[in-house]
Amino acid sequence: MKNTFLETVKGKLIISCQALKGEPLYSSFIMARMALAAKQAGAVAIRANSIVDIQAIQDEVGLPMIGLNKIDYPDSPVYITPTIKEMRAVASTGAEVVACDVTGQKRPHDEQLVDIVKQMRSEFPDTLLMADTATLDNVREANQLGFDIIGTTMHGYTPDTKGMNIAADDFAYLKQVIAVAERPVIAEGKIDLPEKVRRCLDLGCHAVVVGGAITRPLEIASRFIAAI
């Protein structure tokens, strides 16, 4: 069946529903309900972490999904769908898109991204691959490897970009990403206001992912508390 994810999300909002172990909402049941609220509000796709959460959300809302699997390995800082094992597991759920780290950092067991992409293309030819990048060099690598979607997910979360914010200087970095990317750009990471979503789309992003500002109540409540 043709993968229509990119057509479905064009100019629209994707909501990320994620809670890691240790976070107050850590529960597939709750993530599925978060996804239902997202759907009722008008989100056209969901981004989710872990096989159980992806499946629970698929059952509850039936929206297209960007799936990932965060795993910490002792020999690598890469944690978003880091190895072929997690890539396969996420694709096997039927998620339309599998997202993985493309930050140029060493992967677990020294796996090479070029091999992972090649393997995924042969095993899951209909699954789109999203590159979670942090820098323009990462975007160039994603272009070269033939990723289908360029995400800005890791901007601000690598040693080189620590503390940076995609919205700084009227999205100056995002403008460069759009200029360099050879595939549709999905803006993601610290987009915490509706006006910012609008701006990302006006600048030429294909779609926008918002997570914590909608689905992480601890983060939302902390912002209010910090204002006191």
Ligand SMILES: CC(=O)N[C@H](C=O)[C@@H](O)[C@H](O)[C@H](O)COP(=O)(O)O
């Ligand atoms: C850096 C990293 O691990 N980002 C993760 C990627 O899936 C999620 O924890 C974020 O919530 C997601 O990217 C959406 O971003 P925000 O929650 O800022 O809207």
